[in-house]
Amino acid sequence: MSFRSVTWVSRQLRSALQGSTAAALQRDSASLASQQVTWSRMSFGAGLAAAGLATFVTSLPQADCAPAMEKGQAPPINLAKAGFAVPKTSRKIVFVLGGPGSGKGTQCSRLVAEYDLVHLSAGDLLRAHMKSGTTDGQMVADMIKNGQIVPSYVTVNLLDKAMADSGKTQFLIDGFPRNEENRAAFEKTGMEPEFILFFNCPEAVMEKRLMGRNEGRTDDNAETIRKRFKVFLESSMPIIDYYNKQGKVRKVDADRDPSTVFSEVRKLFEQGFE
Ligand SMILES: Nc1ncnc2c1ncn2[C@@H]1O[C@H](COP(=O)(O)OP(=O)(O)OP(=O)(O)O)[C@@H](O)[C@H]1O
Ligand SMILES: Nc1ccn([C@H]2C[C@H](O)[C@@H](COP(=O)(O)O)O2)c(=O)n1
Numbered sequence: 721m722s723f724r725s726v727t728w729v730s731r732q733l734r735s736a737l738q739g740s741t742a743a744a745l746q747r748d749s750a751s752l753a754s755q756q757v758t759w760s761r762m763s764f765g766a767g768l769a770a771a772g773l774a775t776f777v778t779s780l781p782q783a784d785c786a787p788a789m790e791k792g793q794a795p796p797i798n799l800a801k802a803g804f805a806v807p808k809t810s811r812k813i814v815f816v817l818g819g820p821g822s823g824k825g826t827q828c829s830r831l832v833a834e835y836d837l838v839h840l841s842a843g844d845l846l847r848a849h850m851k852s853g854t855t856d857g858q859m860v861a862d863m864i865k866n867g868q869i870v871p872s873y874v875t876v877n878l879l880d881k882a883m884a885d886s887g888k889t890q891f892l893i894d895g896f897p898r899n900e901e902n903r904a905a906f907e908k909t910g911m912e913p914e915f916i917l918f919f920n921c922p923e924a925v926m927e928k929r930l931m932g933r934n935e936g937r938t939d940d941n942a943e944t945i946r947k948r949f950k951v952f953l954e955s956s957m958p959i960i961d962y963y964n965k966q967g968k969v970r971k972v973d974a975d976r977d978p979s980t981v982f983s984e985v986r987k988l989f990e991q992g993f994e
Contacts, residue, residue: 806889808880808911812993816894817960818919820948821926821933822974823981824894827919830982831892835989838888842896845878846870847937865938867947869898869955872905880909892917899955903962914993916963917985919974923949 814837816824828839843864850861856874863870875896883891893913897903926949930940939948963969970988974981 805884806887808883808909810889811883811911812890813911813913814892815896815913815916815963816892816919817916817956818974819921819923819926819952819956820945821930822919822921823929823978824919826978827917827982827985828892828894830978831985831989834986835890836888837890837892838883838886839892839894840879840882841894842875842879842898843894845882846875849874849878861938865944867939867944867951869902869951872901875902876905876909879906897959898951899959903959913963913968916960916969917988918960918969918971919981920971921974925975 816828818824825841828841831837832839846860846864850857850864860870860874879893879896897906927945930945931942933940939945960969970991972981972984972988
């Protein structure tokens with residue numbers, strides 16, 4: 721079953737449970753019909769409770785959907801705005817890890833262009849938070865400038881809120897968990913990653929990339945980069961080892977041009993979630 725079909729099926733289940741009208745169901749059937757044409761190749765293992773329903777729904781004849789399509793398709797319902805939370809345990813999460821400058825953000829941008837995934841960068845969320853004017857915001861700014869890891873209660877709350885606000889179920893979480901405290905705090909929420917996409921890259925290559933990034937980041941300077949590398953080796957690599965022992969790490973050699981790296985990444989995603 722594809723990422724898109726799972727999203728759609730879970731929306732249908734909630735709609736049915738929450739008493740959506742027949743019209744809403746018909747409208748979503750139209751949406752499914754159009755999605756069948758543009759289906760991404762992403763798939764993951766069977767075994768979800770919704771799989772049987774998905775099979776039934778995806779086998780609906782196109783004619784069943786045609787009248788609604790002719791009348792024009794309504795915009796998709798944003799469950800978050802409608803006040804319905806997506807259950808945390810039904811979220812599909814991939815952690816994207818690797819050293820600073822290994823190319824996590826670059827590859828995530830390519831992934832969201834191809835697959836039905838929401839990209840959440842922990843670093844981006846924290847940078848936005850540091851402009852919030854709160855005490856927390858100032859603490860985050862100071863810690864990022866020093867290459868330190870922000871306390872998990874801040875980062876996990878930002879990630880959880882961003883996931884809920886998206887109204888979606890499938891996420892690339894980039895740059896998280898960075899240390900054992902991050903990992904344990906996330907585990908306590910009841911969510912767990914399907915797999916870890918790990919970008920392996922030599923320090924010298926990452927340093928050169930960071931020094932040439934030119935995005936005005938307060939931490940892209942020689943002194944902070946050294947600190948970030950130290951934190952990565954001492955605090956983040958043990959997390960990758962932890963997931964490796966669980967057989968959850970999918971590793972990519974990131975010291976190649978972005979398109980070559982992406983063709984490897986795509987292969988790893990097409991293995992699905994099993
Ligand atoms: N495969 C690549 N080859 C050459 N340059 C790359 C490659 N991937 C990314 N870059 C460049 O390297 C810099 C860092 O990339 P990116 O921001 O994707 O890394 P990151 O792992 O997300 O970094 P950080 O953890 O610091 O946010 C960017 O300027 C990007 O354009
Ligand atoms: N889980 C995280 C992720 C990021 N940070 C802070 C510390 C990092 O040096 C900085 C930049 O992150 P990046 O954009 O390089 O992923 O943000 C953190 O404290 N905890």
